[in-house]
Amino acid sequence: MEMWLGYMQLILQGAWITVQLTAYGCAFALVVAILAGLGRISRFAALRWLSVGYIEFFRGTSIFVQLFWIYYVLPLMGFTLSPMQAGVLALGLNVGAYGAEVVRSAIQAVDGGQNEAAVAVNLTRFQTMRHIILPQAFVIMLPTFGNNAIELLKGTAIVSLISLSDMTFQAQVVRAQTGNTAVPFITILVLYFAIASVISFGVRSLEKRLTRGLDGVRA
Amino acid sequence: MDWDWQFVWQILPTLAEGAKITIIATLLGYVLAVVLGLLLAIMRRSHNGFVSKPTAGFVEFVRGTPLLVQLYFLFYILPEAGITLAPLVAGVIGLGLHYATYTSEVYRAGIDNVPRGQWEAAKACNFTTRQTWRHIVLPQAIMPVIPALANYLIAMFKETPLLSAITVLELMNQARSIANYNYRYVEPITLVGVFFLVISLISVVGVKYLERRFGAYGKRGRAAS
Incomplete structure (x- = not known):
């Protein structure tokens, strides 16, 4: 019993790393997604092409390849990253590319009349985006962002392959030391599912909060 | 950092071996995902709670x-x-099971979009449940979701490097052993990155074609109902 308690502690330490990776990765992905999503519909062709290039590149190659490239090839160019930094960078850039398309489609889904009304009351383009379009678009983005966050959480498992001691890595350690596969792996599967449930619950509450009083206003 | 073309030509045959396994694993896993996903979607709509609830739990x-x-x-x-399974077999089962839960949601959306009247009409014509699914609901449900199903083929293809973690000698594993050696x-x-990018970009064109080809089915069905 005491032995399992020690191993449980190891797995929980890994869970903390997983949570950190997910939190940093999501924050980074959110910023990247908004920047690339706005760039995608920018007036300036250069920004549009840059965004499309980034989005297609990161959606088109596997997250696994991206992580390995960042971890093994970037140091050869003089950027040495810790496994944690490489993990956050790869996850953020990968999920951010998917998120950018969500941002773009949500902005385009906001009713055209809103934009015209903003022009009519003489708001600048920045003001229109900041106060009129984005608040409405954000509510549309939320459910998909929730799914993306869960994909990111699941993606964190692969950082165990670049020797970051996350939950999956620790489960492997426990398996190697005890020779028991079922207990550590079922434990971490349940923990991953619990974290995913917390994310989807959080996103749903946030959505409920943000849409309060908007019934009938939104189509 | 320098790029050595001679080294590239030297390792290409080994990488091609890996690419072959990657493609085999993707295709086999996809067949499993498409078949099992449909089964899960139908089970999830069962009127028997002992079937539908565990299925929903499993998918989630x-x-x-x-x-x-x-x-x-x-x-x-x-x-x-x-x-005892060969690594490739375990990998294909894992991929297939994982993506079956995704395709089951796609099927579910397709099934939900079949108008209620179709079910009722089938009942009025005295069709059995099996006949209703086979001849009325599924043909209308599956056609419009074919592009969405194809998207998961691409998604799955990009997840195959994970099989290297269970010692399958697919593309990424070959690349890593070459690199380490x-x-x-x-x-x-x-x-490896270029390989994935090229195939993904080509596949996107394919999905666009499927959208043009099958996207119309949904609209036609809805207009007729």
């Missing part, structure tokens, strides 16, 4: 946990139960 659980951990689980647990990471890993 598998979707909420990482594929890598599921692969480890299959690869290490099954031998303990006396079933020669202490050269730039060429093998970049080539």
Whole structure:
């Protein structure tokens, strides 16, 4: 019993790393997604092409390849990253590319009349985006962002392959030391599912909060 | 950092071997995902709570946990139960199971979009449940979701490098062993990236075609109802 308690502690330490990776990765992905999503519909062709290039590149190659490239090839160019930094960078850039398309489609889904009304009351383009379009678009983005966050959480498992001691890595350690596969792996599967449930619950509450009083206003 | 073309030509045949396994694993896993996904979608709509509830629970659980951990689980647990699978077989089952839960949601959306009147008409014509599914609901449900199903083929293709973690000698594994053996990471890993990018970009064109070809089915069905 005491032995399992020690191993449980190891797995929980890994869970903390997983949570950190997910939190940093999501924050980074959110910023990247908004920047690339706005760039995608920018007036300036250069920004549009840059965004499309980034989005297609990161959606088109596997997250696994991206992580390995960042971890093994970037140091050869003089950027040495810790496994944690490489993990956050790869996850953020990968999920951010998917998120950018969500941002773009949500902005385009906001009713055209809103934009015209903003022009009519003489708001600048920045003001229109900041106060009129984005608040409405954000509510549309939320459910998909929730799914993306869960994909990111699941993606964190692969950082165990670049020797970051996350939950999956620790489960492997426990398996190697005890020779028991079922207990550590079922434990971490349940923990991953619990974290995913917390994310989807959080996103749903946030959505409920943000849409309060908007019934009938939104189509 | 320098790029050595000679090294590239030297490793291409090995990488091609890996690419072959990657493609085989993707196709086999996809067949499993498409078939099993349909089964899960139908089971989830069963009127029997003992069938629909566990199915829903299974789908949610598998979707909420990482594929890598599921692969480890299959690869290490099954031998303990006396079933020893080749790594590739375990990998294909893992991929297929994982993506079946995604395709089941796609089918579910398709099934939900079939107008109620179709079910009622089938009942009025005295069709059995099996006949209703087979001849009325599924043909209308599946056609419009074919592009969405194809998207998961691409998604799955990009997840196959995970199989390297359970010792399948697919593309990424070959690239990593070449890299470790020669202490050269730039060429093998970049080539793998290029391979995925090229196939993904080509597939996107294919999905666009499917959208033009099958997207109309949904609209036609709805207009007629």
